[in-house]
Amino acid sequence: MCVQEKVIQVLVNILQVSPDKISTKTTSDDIEKWDSLNHINMIQALEQEFGIRYDQEQMVSMLSVEEIIEATKEILGL
Amino acid sequence: MNLSLTEIQEALKQPPNSKLQSYRIVVLRNITVESILPYLQYYAFRSGLEAAVSVGNYDNILQDCHGGLGADNKPIITSDTDSILIFFKLEVFSWPLARDFLSLNPEQRESEFERVLDYVELTLQAIRKQSSAVVLWHGLELPVYKSLGIMEDQLSDSQTSTLKRLEVQMKGILSRHTNVFYVDLSDCITQIGINSFYDNRFWYYSAAPYSLDALNVIAEKDFKYINALNGKNKKCLVLDCDNILWGGIIGEDGIDGIKLSKHGTGGGFYDFQQELVNLHSRGVVLALCSKNNEKDVWEVFDMHPEMLLKREHIAAYEINWEDKAGNIKKISESLGLGLDSVVFIDDSPFETDMVREILPQVEVILVDPKQSFDYRQVIGSTGYFDSLQYSTVDRQRTKMYQAESGRRRLQNNSDCIDEFLTKLGMEVTVKFADEKSIHRIAQLTQRTNQFNLTTKRYSDADIKKFVDNDTCDVLYLSLKDKYGDAGIVGAVILQSSGNTAVIDTFLLSCRVIGRGVENAFLSCAIKAARLRKVEIVQGKYIPTSKNQQVSGFYSRCGFDEELRLNIMDSSVDAPAYFLSVIFD
Numbered sequence: 030m031c032v033q034e035k036v037i038q039v040l041v042n043i044l045q046v047s048p049d050k051i052s053t054k055t056t057s058d059d060i061e062k063w064d065s066l067n068h069i070n071m072i073q074a075l076e077q078e079f080g081i082r083y084d085q086e087q088m089v090s091m092l093s094v095e096e097i098i099e100a101t102k103e104i105l106g107l
Numbered sequence: 108m109n110l111s112l113t114e115i116q117e118a119l120k121q122p123p124n125s126k127l128q129s130y131r132i133v134v135l136r137n138i139t140v141e142s143i144l145p146y147l148q149y150y151a152f153r154s155g156l157e158a159a160v161s162v163g164n165y166d167n168i169l170q171d172c173h174g175g176l177g178a179d180n181k182p183i184i185t186s187d188t189d190s191i192l193i194f195f196k197l198e199v200f201s202w203p204l205a206r207d208f209l210s211l212n213p214e215q216r217e218s219e220f221e222r223v224l225d226y227v228e229l230t231l232q233a234i235r236k237q238s239s240a241v242v243l244w245h246g247l248e249l250p251v252y253k254s255l256g257i258m259e260d261q262l263s264d265s266q267t268s269t270l271k272r273l274e275v276q277m278k279g280i281l282s283r284h285t286n287v288f289y290v291d292l293s294d295c296i297t298q299i300g301i302n303s304f305y306d307n308r309f310w311y312y313s314a315a316p317y318s319l320d321a322l323n324v325i326a327e328k329d330f331k332y333i334n335a336l337n338g339k340n341k342k343c344l345v346l347d348c349d350n351i352l353w354g355g356i357i358g359e360d361g362i363d364g365i366k367l368s369k370h371g372t373g374g375g376f377y378d379f380q381q382e383l384v385n386l387h388s389r390g391v392v393l394a395l396c397s398k399n400n401e402k403d404v405w406e407v408f409d410m411h412p413e414m415l416l417k418r419e420h421i422a423a424y425e426i427n428w429e430d431k432a433g434n435i436k437k438i439s440e441s442l443g444l445g446l447d448s449v450v451f452i453d454d455s456p457f458e459t460d461m462v463r464e465i466l467p468q469v470e471v472i473l474v475d476p477k478q479s480f481d482y483r484q485v486i487g488s489t490g491y492f493d494s495l496q497y498s499t500v501d502r503q504r505t506k507m508y509q510a511e512s513g514r515r516r517l518q519n520n521s522d523c524i525d526e527f528l529t530k531l532g533m534e535v536t537v538k539f540a541d542e543k544s545i546h547r548i549a550q551l552t553q554r555t556n557q558f559n560l561t562t563k564r565y566s567d568a569d570i571k572k573f574v575d576n577d578t579c580d581v582l583y584l585s586l587k588d589k590y591g592d593a594g595i596v597g598a599v600i601l602q603s604s605g606n607t608a609v610i611d612t613f614l615l616s617c618r619v620i621g622r623g624v625e626n627a628f629l630s631c632a633i634k635a636a637r638l639r640k641v642e643i644v645q646g647k648y649i650p651t652s653k654n655q656q657v658s659g660f661y662s663r664c665g666f667d668e669e670l671r672l673n674i675m676d677s678s679v680d681a682p683a684y685f686l687s688v689i690f691d
Contacts, residue, residue, distance in 0.1 A: 077111035
């Protein structure tokens with residue numbers, strides 16, 4: 030499974046939205062449940078899924094699917 | 108085996124085996140801890156409960172206990188609340204005590220110390236004004252980095268020593284309230300390691316100190332308490348023998364070939380046996396279920412010099428070549444214990460799968476003999492047998508169950524049930540509860556599921572309140588027969604007002620069910636009601652998933668449709684096959 034698919038799967042789970050509501054263009058403003066609490070859950074779920082750890086700067090900037098994928102790929106060296 | 112959040116959420120989507128009972132949890136906190144929700148739901152789900160969790164307002168513990176409102180504008184704590192989890196982080200309540208300790212002078216230290224204790228006391232008092240829910244107070248965490256470094260270890264008035272003293276005093280306050288328990292977080296920290304437990308990123312970002320893995324182990328521990336208090340803890344461990352108690356196959360390797368020794372490759376088995384002996388001392392009933400020649404197994408028990416487990420630790424056994432599901436069923440029947448209180452451990456996936464399939468109520472553990480060095484940890488970490496009671500009765504439990512197993516064997520051969528019961532020579536004694544019996548009575552209310560008309564769980568303090576109450580009678584029943592003294596195995600609580608005595612609690616340990624003891628007990632309870640000069644005895648039956656067998660108890664004894672008995676013109680007699688029924 031590629032990074033994008035996995036990221037979307039985690040978001041679907043945490044934010045409880047259907048997969049067709051999420052694309053690379055989606056941002057936190059588009060989804061009601063993407064609040065600060067779920068942001069923490071989402072980051073940790075992604076970390077568990079990929080076996081990585083985001084730094085502080087990434088953590089606060091990961092407010093769109095595109096940025097999440099970018100940060101994740103950067104750590105994974107992809 | 109820590110599940111990730113995604114795995115937890117997948118598990119929660121599975122349909123439950125049986126209908127879930129709703130369970131209301133309130134979380135009060137001075138930190139961000141909302142992420143614990145899915146974990147609480149997961150462990151509730153595994154215990155047959157559907158958790159409805161409401162989280163109190165941030166850093167508003169005391170206000171929330173005083174009728175504080177939640178997001179839905181309704182009080183957070185209600186009379187329906189089943190349990191209240193309190194997360195009280197010292198860093199938030201007293202930064203100086205937690206992080207700036209060295210700048211405090213002794214007076215300031217003491218005053219901060221007292222401020223914490225006052226807060227704990229006030230919180231509990233406020234809770235008890237509106238709810239009798241179980242309270243789990245999550246313990247103080249000691250400093251990760253000691254304020255004086257290694258010098259800290261040398262001093263008796265260091266920050267660490269001060270906080271340990273604070274912890275002891277907090278526990279003292281908690282123990283003075285009913286149904287309030289201390290959850291020591293240091294176990295959870297040890298379990299997953301301090302670096303996995305805390306995640307400072309979220310602490311600075313949103314006052315959330317604990318990682319998801321930490322919240323997982325905390326929720327798991329909370330449910331050990333909740334399960335123990337709900338009588339969901341397991342009571343019996345059924346053991347396979349080959350590759351469980353020793354390494355190898357006794358029928359093939361012989362007594363000199365099996366692996367069992369304190370050191371070397373048999374060490375895991377030796378240590379596991381020690382753990383079994385410990386469980387036995389805690390009151391867990393041990394049984395054997397092994398495909399073997401019976402003689403071979405007992406030869407190891409009797410002759411192997413390193414066997415820690417002895418025949419007297421084993422309450423029941425099925426050593427034969429029949430299927431294990433059937434054998435486990437026989438064991439549970441012979442001991443009079445429900446299948447849902449049984450844990451089965453085996454190294455064969457075939458056996459464990461078969462038991463899972465045929466007896467889904469039984470908790471099954473599959474272990475790998477190549478990793479026998481982890482056996483002890485496997486059984487130690489489950490919490491299946493955790494209980495909040497420990498008494499001398501626990502230590503004698505196997506003897507009682509052994510006697511019970513003997514009784515059942517006789518029963519199967521007995522043609523006439525009354526004749527059989529007469530032969531038992533049962534002597535029943537019923538007394539009013541006193542200081543010495545309170546603990547055992549409370550324990551019975553917490554453990555008894557089957558012969559329990561109302562399934563009300565009471566603590567020692569609750570029972571004491573009944574005993575001290577002028578309008579209440581607390582009776583207990585003890586039973587002796589030719590196999591031995593079963594001790595206190597029944598309890599009744601009567602509440603009298605006007606011309607009516609209400610039976611608030613009527614229970615009998617499952618070890619003595621099926622012998623008419625209940626009728627003898629009810630006859631004594633009615634005598635007690637007569638002493639109160641009431642005319643009506645009012646029974647109560649609250650159905651649960653386990654007490655169906657007693658649904659018709661009162662009507663069988665002559666009570667009317669509303670479970671009332673007019674004791675002016677009718678009575679209940681003790682069966683004739685008792686050697687004696689004494690009430691004093």
